[in-house]
Amino acid sequence: MTTPVIAGFDHHRVPVADGVSLHTAVGGSGPPVVLLHGFPQTHLMWRHVAADLAADHTVICPDLRGYGASDKPAETDGTVYAKRTMAADIVALAGELGHERFALAGHDRGALVAFRAALDHPATVTHLACLDVLPTLDMWEVMHGVTAAVGFHLYLMAQPPGLPERMIGAAPDDFFGHFLDIWTSDRRAVPDEVRAAYLAACREAVPSIVADYRASAGVDIEHDRADRAAGTTLRMPVGVLQQDWGAALGFDAAALWRAWAPDLRHTTVTCGHFMAEEAPDEIVKALRNLIAG
Helix, strand or coil: CCCCCCCCCEEEEEEEECCEEEEEEEECCCCEEEEECCCCCCHHHHHHHHHHHCCCCEEEEECCCCCCCCCCCCCCCCCCCCHHHHHHHHHHHHHHCCCCCEEEEEECHHHHHHHHHHHHCCCCEEEEEEECCCCHHHHHHHCCHHHHHHHHHHHHCCCCCCHHHHHHHHCHHHHHHHHHHHCCCCHHHCCHHHHHHHHHHHHCCHHHHHHHHHHCCCHHHHHHHHHHHHCCCCCCCEEEEECCHHHHHCCCHHHHHHCCCCCEEEEECCCCCCHHHHCHHHHHHHHHHHHHC
């Protein structure tokens, strides 16, 4: 089976930190847009959106630290996969490619990295789009009772090193494939060759994926709490697209986001979680409107 790629994009390994390089697909020309993938995926999730945006933007699609073909440093402490560290990777990546300012969009885990990058580097991120996620602190605060079972993986990967890695590593395709199945409304959106690429990438990255999630139950919360206490907000235009999880879990997603983003455009979508693959035209339109506004 041929490994899928984003048509017309070049691939690079870009150094972003000591001992860490990110595998990155780059295409198009014009104002830069960086697209960050989610779980359990790689940069390939942006293949439709990236190809469209490349008509008039330089589009940069990395595999995050710990994912895909990017480097996967050992979790020597909680900061290695902190979203602050992963966000610094993205700023360094863009700088290495010659872009000091750029628009940034992220899905799922990538949206958490994008959120942190926009908070930590407000002079660098011109526009921020976050797809189907809540900021880390808010996410933990809205998870209550049996309805929180939808996020069982968050609790599993929050455990100390050892057990979650062994459990997931015993049946990685079953674990990661479960989310590809239940979070997709239209199975045709993730064809067999793409699904196989996602599973192969995750199979080789169990410790680093767990470390990414473990950081979100520790140091990432500390960073969000510090910003909330300081009254730090996102200074750039922010677009959020997400499913109506609030209806099931009992929260007002737009209100939670507005506390962080005074200049907010919030949209509830009807497609599944993997919206860049299920509804790429809708995502492209939202990104173009955000950047143009």
